[in-house]
Amino acid sequence: MKQVLGSPEELAQDGRGVKRAARNARELLRCLAARNRALCAFWKEETGQEMVEYTLLLAFFLLTGLGVLSGLRTEIANTWQAIAAGYTSAAS
Numbered sequence: 001m002k003q004v005l006g007s008p009e010e011l012a013q014d015g016r017g018v019k020r021a022a023r024n025a026r027e028l029l030r031c032l033a034a035r036n037r038a039l040c041a042f043w044k045e046e047t048g049q050e051m052v053e054y055t056l057l058l059a060f061f062l063l064t065g066l067g068v069l070s071g072l073r074t075e076i077a078n079t080w081q082a083i084a085a086g087y088t089s090a091a092s
Contacts (some may be wrong), residue, residue: 069076
C-alpha cells in the first residue's frame with residue numbers, strides 16, 4: 001500500500017520528506033474542499049428541483065384525468081352510441 005505522507009525515515013531526510021508530506025497534505029485538503037464545495041452547490045441547486053415539481057404535477061393531472069375518464073367510460077360510450085343511432089335513423 002502506498003503511503004501518502006511517507007515513512008518517518010523518509011520524513012527525516014534533509015527536510016525533503018517533510019516538504020513532500022506537507023505538499024501532499026495540502027493537495028489532499030484542497031481536493032476535499034473542492035469536493036465539499038461541489039456537493040454544497042449541488043445540494044443548493046434549485047433548477048432541477050423545479051423540473052421535478054412540474055413533472056410530479058403533470059403526472060398527478062394525468063392520473064386524475066385518467067381516473068375521471070375511466071369512471072365516465074360507460075356514459076361516454078352511451079353518448080356516442082346515441083349519436084350514432086341518431087345519424088343512422090336520420091340517414092334512413
